[in-house]
Amino acid sequence: xxxxxCPWCGPRAETEFRYxxxxxxxxxxxxxxxxxxxxxxxxxxxxxTKGAFAERWYHSHGCRQWFNVIRNTVSHQIxxxxxxxxxxxxxxxxxxx
Amino acid sequence: MTKYSIFTIxxxxxxxxxxxxxxxRSPEPAKDYEVIIxxxxxxxxxxxxxxxxEHGVRNIAVLEKGWFGGGNTARxxxxxxxxxxxxxxxxxxxxxxxxxxxxxxDINYNVMLSQRGVLNLAHSLGDVREGVRRVNANRLNGVDxxxxxxEAVKEFCPIINISKDARHPVLGATLQRRGxxxxxxxxxWGFARAADSLGVDIIQNCEVTGIHQxxxxxxGVETTKGxxxxxxxxxxxxxxxxxxxxxxxxxxxxxxxxxxxxVSEPIKPVIDCVVMSGAVHVYVSQSDKGELVxxxxxxxxxSYAQRGSFHVIEHQLGACLELFPIFSRVRMMRSWxxxxxxxxxxxxxxxxxxVEGLYVNAGWGTGGFKATPGSGWCFAHTLATxxxxxxxxxxxxxxxxxxALIDEHGAAGVAH
Numbered sequence: 001x002x003x004x005x006c007p008w009c010g011p012r013a014e015t016e017f018r019y020x021x022x023x024x025x026x027x028x029x030x031x032x033x034x035x036x037x038x039x040x041x042x043x044x045x046x047x048x049t050k051g052a053f054a055e056r057w058y059h060s061h062g063c064r065q066w067f068n069v070i071r072n073t074v075s076h077q078i079x080x081x082x083x084x085x086x087x088x089x090x091x092x093x094x095x096x097x
Numbered sequence: 098m099t100k101y102s103i104f105t106i107x108x109x110x111x112x113x114x115x116x117x118x119x120x121x122r123s124p125e126p127a128k129d130y131e132v133i134i135x136x137x138x139x140x141x142x143x144x145x146x147x148x149x150x151e152h153g154v155r156n157i158a159v160l161e162k163g164w165f166g167g168g169n170t171a172r173x174x175x176x177x178x179x180x181x182x183x184x185x186x187x188x189x190x191x192x193x194x195x196x197x198x199x200x201x202x203d204i205n206y207n208v209m210l211s212q213r214g215v216l217n218l219a220h221s222l223g224d225v226r227e228g229v230r231r232v233n234a235n236r237l238n239g240v241d242x243x244x245x246x247x248e249a250v251k252e253f254c255p256i257i258n259i260s261k262d263a264r265h266p267v268l269g270a271t272l273q274r275r276g277x278x279x280x281x282x283x284x285x286w287g288f289a290r291a292a293d294s295l296g297v298d299i300i301q302n303c304e305v306t307g308i309h310q311x312x313x314x315x316x317g318v319e320t321t322k323g324x325x326x327x328x329x330x331x332x333x334x335x336x337x338x339x340x341x342x343x344x345x346x347x348x349x350x351x352x353x354x355x356x357x358x359x360v361s362e363p364i365k366p367v368i369d370c371v372v373m374s375g376a377v378h379v380y381v382s383q384s385d386k387g388e389l390v391x392x393x394x395x396x397x398x399x400s401y402a403q404r405g406s407f408h409v410i411e412h413q414l415g416a417c418l419e420l421f422p423i424f425s426r427v428r429m430m431r432s433w434x435x436x437x438x439x440x441x442x443x444x445x446x447x448x449x450x451x452v453e454g455l456y457v458n459a460g461w462g463t464g465g466f467k468a469t470p471g472s473g474w475c476f477a478h479t480l481a482t483x484x485x486x487x488x489x490x491x492x493x494x495x496x497x498x499x500x501a502l503i504d505e506h507g508a509a510g511v512a513h
Contacts, residue, residue, distance in 0.1 A: 001406040002398070015408050019397035021352065040498040044350035044441050048339035050401045073353075074401050 002071075005081050008063045020056030022046055023068045024088060052079055052091035098294035101205050120286065121293035126300050129326040130158045132480055133318060135305050135341060136333035137161025139170040139281075140458060140465065142288035142299070143473020144333060144480070146204070149295035151474070152481035157297045158327075160320060162304035166285025169335050172403070172435030173466040174358050174380060174392040176371055178215045178276030180235050180242055181508040185491040186444060187238035192488055193471025194275060200470055206287030208279050209385070213370050215276030216245070216254060217510065218420075220265040220376040227507055228271045235273070243272045254370050256423050263419060265377050278371060278382050278390075284469055308345040314453030315345065331456045331480050336401065336436025338459035347450045350497050351438045351460050354395040355405035356511070359432035363387030367423070375510050377416035389427065391417060394511055395437060395463060404434045437462050442502040443509040447476055447489040456480055457494065463511035 002014040028034050028042055047053075053073045058066050070080040070091050080089045099105060099118050109117055132148060134141045137159045148154045159165070177197055179190035201207050219228045228244065235242035247259045250270045259267045289299055300322070307319035308330065317326035332341045336353040363386050373380040378393045393413030396405035410432055418425055440446065440460035445468070447458045458476040461468060475489035485493065496502060 001408055014406055021399070036498045036500075040350075041348070044497040045348040046339070046350060046352055048349070048352055048399060050337070050340050050353075053399060055399065071398070073399050076400065076402055 002076060002078070004057060004069065004078065006059045006062060006065070007067050007081055007083050008065055009059060012059070012062060016059060016061040018058040018060045020058055020066065023054040023056045049073060054088050056084075098205075098290065120290045121299060124298045124300065126158060126160075126298065126303065126320070126322050126325050130298070131156040131327065132329045132331065133157075133325060133327040134159045134331045134333055135318065136335065137165035137289075137299060137301065138168050138333065138335060139166065139284050139288065139469040140335075140461070140472045140476070141331075141333035142166075142285060142292055143469050144331060144458065144476045145297045145299070145473075146288050146292040146295070147474045147477035148481060149292060149297055151477060154481055155296040157292075158325065159292070159297060159299045160303045160305055160318070160325070161299070161301045162321075164301050165289055165299060166282060169435040169437065169465060170281055170285045170469075172358065172433055173281060174382065174390050175278045175281045175466060176215065176276070176373070176380065176382065177210065177279050177467045178273050178371075179240050179467070180215070180217070180231060180271060180273045180276065181505055182231050182234050183503050183505065184238060185503050186505050186508065187235060187240050189471055189475065189488045189492070190468060191238065191240050192474065193468045196470035196474060197279065198275075200287070204287045204291035206283060206290060208283045208287055210277065210279045212275050212277040213382075214253065214272055214274045215371040215373065216250060216270040216272055218250070218270045218372065218374040218376070219268050220374065221268070224376055225268050228269060231508065232271050241273055241275050243274070245270050245272050254368065254372055256367060256421055257372065258420055258422055265419065267420070276371065281466065288473070305341060305344075308341070308455070310345065310452060315455045328454050329456070329480055330454060331458060331476060333458045333476070335459065335461065335465065336438050338438050338457065342450065342457060345450070345452050345455055347452060347455070347457075349446070349457070349459065349494070350441055351446075352399050353401055353436050353438055354398070355400045355402065355434040356392070356395045356437045356463055357405045357409055357432055357434045358390065358392035359410060359429050360384070360388040360390050361424070361427045362430050364389070364427060368421075372420065373510050374416065374420060375507070377419050379413045379416035379420065380510065381417060381421070388430065389424065392511075395439065396434075401436055402434070403436060437465075439463065441497070443505045444503040445472070445492050446494050447472065448479055448485045448493040450494060462509065464509050
């Protein structure tokens with residue numbers, strides 16, 4: 001089980017959280033101007049990174065806040081936790097570590 | 098290829114089983130192939146086999162980064178069925194089941210298909226309505242399906258607990274009698290041997306590290322065994338599909354997750370069918386060795402590690418004990434995880450990509466094993482003719498642009 005440090009509550013067990021998938025997928029600024037391909041990119045296409053991956057978590061059984069995590073999807077090591085309005089910390093994407 | 102039969106067994110018994118020939122070659126890669134298939138799991142090997150057998154393409158390489166059949170082919174719970182809801186899914190999974198039914202003879206390798214019947218349990222009024230609807234949909238599509246009420250479920254699977262006092266009581270189930278299990282390793286080995294005998298080069302320990310393109314079309318792959326040229330490349334890499342597609346600049350609507358399964362210590366025969374419950378969420382069958390084979394939902398997070406979190410296993414065992422209190426003192430022996438490539442609509446992607454000559458067969462997610470022969474058959478057609486077969490045409494990558502999704506979250510039976 002993952003041990004996730006909520007920015008508000010500190011380290012808690014994974015079972016307190018819900019997963020929110022890939023982070024930093026920006027809502028389109030002008031949705032009425034998007035064509036079908038751009039909608040498909042926004043709604044469905046995913047980076048699915050092998051390595052350092054920015055993802056969203058929701059502390060559903062705690063403070064009920066969303067936040068972002070950078071986690072290595074190969075080792076499951078959590079590299080950084082940051083709030084949604086903070087900039088993504090720079091970690092090189094690297095597989096197999 | 099030595100044909101396997103009772104006579105070859107007898108002949109080899111006389112010489113102490115010391116003279117069985119190798120089942121396949123281990124060639125070094127050639128410089129150039131007509132078709133390269135990346136990924137030597139069941140689907141990749143089946144693709145190579147049907148390409149050679151049905152379409153006469155012989156100059157094929159299957160590149161496998163580890164050993165073939167070492168990924169999800171060996172990491173699933175071996176369930177085979179075709180009782181999917183929508184017409185498109187019913188057609189392709191039923192084609193697959195029909196291929197399963199003749200597969201041992203076709204590839205001269207016993208895949209140990211056991212059509213013992215698959216129950217999908219209903220635990221609420223909503224489940225019952227969905228189950229009956231699916232039975233009707235299946236029958237309209239020529240897929241065998243029956244609805245059983247709780248007493249009939251108990252008769253079919255006597256150890257199941259249908260008590261009304263259960264927190265989520267069993268109210269009934271769909272039954273597909275032609276569904277069952279098959280021997281996963283045999284499927285990989287059988288397809289490998291059959292493809293090899295038709296001249297396919299199956300190259301293990303050969304990881305693809307890059308995809309070469311010229312003028313918007315593929316011309317070959319870079320591998321740990323050097324550059325290999327081909328104008329037609331099929332990606333059949335399950336959990337690593339996104340990683341490979343990215344090498345060619347293609348984005349896929351896929352997230353990779355761990356899906357865990359586990360087996361108990363071997364016990365005497367106690368359950369002679371497959372029981373699946375999407376609501377309390379576990380699926381159980383018993384292997385020929387006597388182990389109870391179980392699985393349930395994926396781990397929520399993206400991962401390329403072949404392992405998951407323990408609470409996911411705890412949850413599925415809770416569900417198992419709710420259905421089968423008789424298993425309360427059975428000990429679990431092993432658990433493992435595979436990396437499944439989940440699509441937003443729980444349906445696969447089999448077809449072209451925006452890059453000329455690059456094809457993808459991915460997104461089978463939590464339910465790819467049952468589709469192994471059908472998937473290979475359709476993908477072989479697509480690679481050979483450069484057009485999808487009517488069976489896999491609806492499962493194109495551009496359905497995410499057109500919006501013609503095929504939502505099989507219900508029939509997939511595994512939450513994600």
